[in-house]
Amino acid sequence: xxxxxxxxxxxxxxxxxxxxxxxxxxxxxxxxxxxxxxxxxxxxxxxxxxxxxxxxxxxxxxxxxxxxxxxxxxxxxxxxxxxxxxxxxxxxxxxxxxxxxxxxxxxxxxxxxxxxxxxxxxxxxxxxxxxxxxxxxxxxxxxxxxxxxxxxxxxxxxxxxxxxxxxxxxxxxxxxxxxxxxxxxxxxxxxxxxxxxxxxxxxxxxxxxxxxxxxxxxxxxxxxxxxxxxxxxxxxxxxxxxxxxxxxxxxxxxxxxxxxxxxxxxxxxxxxxxxxxxxxxxxxxxxxxxxxxxxxxxxxxxxxxxxxxxxxxxxxxxxxxxxxxxxxxxxxxxxxxxxxxxxxxxxxxxxxxxxxxxxxxxxxxxxxxxxxxxxxxxxxxxxxxxxxxxxxxxxxxxxxxxxxxxxxxxxxxxxxxxxxxxxxxxxxxxxxxxxxxxxxxxxxxxxxxxxxxxxxxxxxxxxxxxxxxxxxxxxxxxxxxxxxxxxxxxxxxxxxxxxxxxxxxxxxxxxxxxxxxxxxxxxxxxxxxxxxxxxxxxxxxxxxxxxxxxxxxxxxxxxxxxxxxxxxxxxxxxx
Numbered sequence: 001x002x003x004x005x006x007x008x009x010x011x012x013x014x015x016x017x018x019x020x021x022x023x024x025x026x027x028x029x030x031x032x033x034x035x036x037x038x039x040x041x042x043x044x045x046x047x048x049x050x051x052x053x054x055x056x057x058x059x060x061x062x063x064x065x066x067x068x069x070x071x072x073x074x075x076x077x078x079x080x081x082x083x084x085x086x087x088x089x090x091x092x093x094x095x096x097x098x099x100x101x102x103x104x105x106x107x108x109x110x111x112x113x114x115x116x117x118x119x120x121x122x123x124x125x126x127x128x129x130x131x132x133x134x135x136x137x138x139x140x141x142x143x144x145x146x147x148x149x150x151x152x153x154x155x156x157x158x159x160x161x162x163x164x165x166x167x168x169x170x171x172x173x174x175x176x177x178x179x180x181x182x183x184x185x186x187x188x189x190x191x192x193x194x195x196x197x198x199x200x201x202x203x204x205x206x207x208x209x210x211x212x213x214x215x216x217x218x219x220x221x222x223x224x225x226x227x228x229x230x231x232x233x234x235x236x237x238x239x240x241x242x243x244x245x246x247x248x249x250x251x252x253x254x255x256x257x258x259x260x261x262x263x264x265x266x267x268x269x270x271x272x273x274x275x276x277x278x279x280x281x282x283x284x285x286x287x288x289x290x291x292x293x294x295x296x297x298x299x300x301x302x303x304x305x306x307x308x309x310x311x312x313x314x315x316x317x318x319x320x321x322x323x324x325x326x327x328x329x330x331x332x333x334x335x336x337x338x339x340x341x342x343x344x345x346x347x348x349x350x351x352x353x354x355x356x357x358x359x360x361x362x363x364x365x366x367x368x369x370x371x372x373x374x375x376x377x378x379x380x381x382x383x384x385x386x387x388x389x390x391x392x393x394x395x396x397x398x399x400x401x402x403x404x405x406x407x408x409x410x411x412x413x414x415x416x417x418x419x420x421x422x423x424x425x426x427x428x429x430x431x432x433x434x435x436x437x438x439x440x441x442x443x444x445x446x447x448x449x450x451x452x453x454x455x456x457x458x459x460x461x462x463x464x465x466x467x468x469x470x471x472x473x474x475x476x477x478x479x480x481x482x483x484x485x486x487x488x489x490x491x492x493x494x495x496x497x498x499x500x501x502x503x504x505x506x507x508x509x510x511x512x513x514x515x516x517x518x519x520x521x522x523x524x525x526x527x528x529x530x531x532x533x534x535x536x537x538x539x540x541x542x543x544x545x546x547x548x549x550x551x552x553x554x555x556x557x558x559x560x561x562x563x564x565x566x567x568x569x570x571x572x573x574x575x
Contacts, residue, residue: 099539099574106543106570110140110563111155114570126169132162142561143553144188145523152561156185171211175221177204183365188559192368192435197230198361206251215257223249227357232278233368241278243289245357248272253298261305265313267298271354289382292321294352300331309335315351323384327352330390341399346392347411353386355419360440364557367421368437383442387416403457410450418445420481423520423558438558443478445485447471466492473514483521484558488512501535523554525562533572544569 100122106114114136121129137157144150164177183198206221225247232241253267275289300313313331329350337343353359360367393411400406424439451469456462468490473482493507511525531545546567554562 101575104572106568108568109566110138112138112566112568114568126167128166130164135159145555145561158183173208173210175206190436192437193231200227217255220252229357243277243279246274261303263302265300269296290322292319292323294319307337317352327387343397346394348392350388350390355383355385363419364421364438366438366557366560367440383419383440384417386419389414389416405455407453412448414446416444417442420484422481443475443481445473445475447473461497463495482514485514486511487514503533506530522558525554526552539574541572543572
């Protein structure tokens with residue numbers, strides 16, 4: 001398992017909702033049945049990369065063909081990234097005989113810790129209750145970059161708990177869920193604050209229409225999301241710097257079928273953001289955080305037949321109060337399938353990305369809520385929401401041989417008020433001290449990107465995947481801020497299952513950043529890792545993972561070192 005200080009702030013837990021609009025990046029609507037089935041297979045403890053920062057534009061893979069059932073062989077990994085919203089269990093059907101319980105516990109060097117417990121209560125054929133607990137983190141000495149080998153005693157621990165209940169009516173699903181999260185970690189020596197704590201919790205209730213053949217379908221849900229940052233901008237000794245954020249999120253959509261292949265949908269989402277605590281300057285009375293409301297209206301038309309899949313719509317975004325605005329972006333996808341396994345597609349999407357506290361943590365947990373900008377109007381205030389004005393791409397996905405898939409794609413993305421972070425400092429002239437921090441800032445950016453993806457699967461014995469993406473970032477000003485933007489990203493992963501009891505995996509991840517005229521350019525990420533699990537007895541396995549085999553020195557966040565050679569191992573139980 002990959003472990004480093006840079007466990008992205010996935011502790012900010014928000015419930016997974018069907019047809020959700022995460023960060024308003026507008027995913028294509030899938031008209032197929034979306035029923036997850038947990039099948040009786042050995043849990044694969046190959047935990048997803050907890051350290052990898054991926055705030056890059058996502059290129060959605062086109063749907064190849066209709067499918068009736070989507071199989072899930074594991075629950076969601078302990079350290080899924082990106083970490084804006086973590087998904088709890090979403091299964092609606094369970095194959096008889098599958099083990100409802102899973103427990104995993106592991107420990108490694110540098111205090112690397114991995115604990116996961118999950119149990120699915122099958123209360124009846126139509127009632128499911130899932131309970132989940134996770135804790136992971138590290139505590140050890142790391143070598144600081146930009147120094148002569150100075151050591152830093154770093155720690156970062158995340159704890160989270162989830163409860164999810166689903167009742168299936170004949171044509172409706174009722175879902176009620178709650179989540180709790182806690183992040184505890186410390187900053188670099190000489191930072192404005194020495195440590196930080198993020199506390200989050202949320203409640204979700206929703207009803208979802210599951211009869212795909214009905215001429216009129218609907219979904220509706222409400223969410224209450226709470227989040228607190230304990231320390232902000234100034235010394236941790238000042239107990240009044242905590243800021244609380246509460247979001248009331250209401251979502252719904254109505255779909256009318258024209259015929260078996262065509263439909264029209266109108267989707268709505270409203271977010272009411274409320275702030276309390278240290279939201280004003282006690283001396284001047286200036287507000288750092290103001291309450292405001294956002295509203296998304298997303299009408300679209302869909303055509304789905306054997307050859308074509310069309311999604312034609314628009315994202316209409318309105319904000320009231322802070323960040324008052326009215327913006328429109330496209331929501332268009334066209335896919336053409338030929339020769340059964342070849343797809344050409346074109347996309348043009350966009351939309352608002354809420355820069356709430358959860359997104360700040362997922363982008364950079366070490367970023368302080370102090371907002372650095374050249375504009376006097378925004379000095380020391382919260383950032384505006386990022387708006388993706390356009391993300392247009394062309395691509396080809398094909399399977400020339402059974403088991404092999406490759407994808408070629410390229411595109412252009414334009415972001416208004418793109419959220420970044422950089423070094424900043426505060427000085428106290430009375431005592432002659434200077435404190436540093438990573439401060440969030442915003443500029444308009446755009447990038448041209450191109451990439452290739454390849455996957456190969458041979459039965460249940462071997463699985464190989466690789467991808468490479470290049471992005472050329474540009475900005476209208478302050479180009480040096482782009483030093484935190486990844487430029488080249490490549491990875492290769494190999495999983496081998498030579499026997500029914502043994503699983504082996506190996507991989508290599510590489511990320512380089514745009515070099516700018518600054519003394520704080522980030523080192524290239526270069527992580528070679530291996531892992532294995534072995535089923536000792538029925539339901540009992542041992543697992544181990546080793547990361548950074550080459551003991552490279554690099555950073556996932558500016559100035560914050562990643563772990564060198566590190567390992568983690570433990571036991572897992574299915575019951």
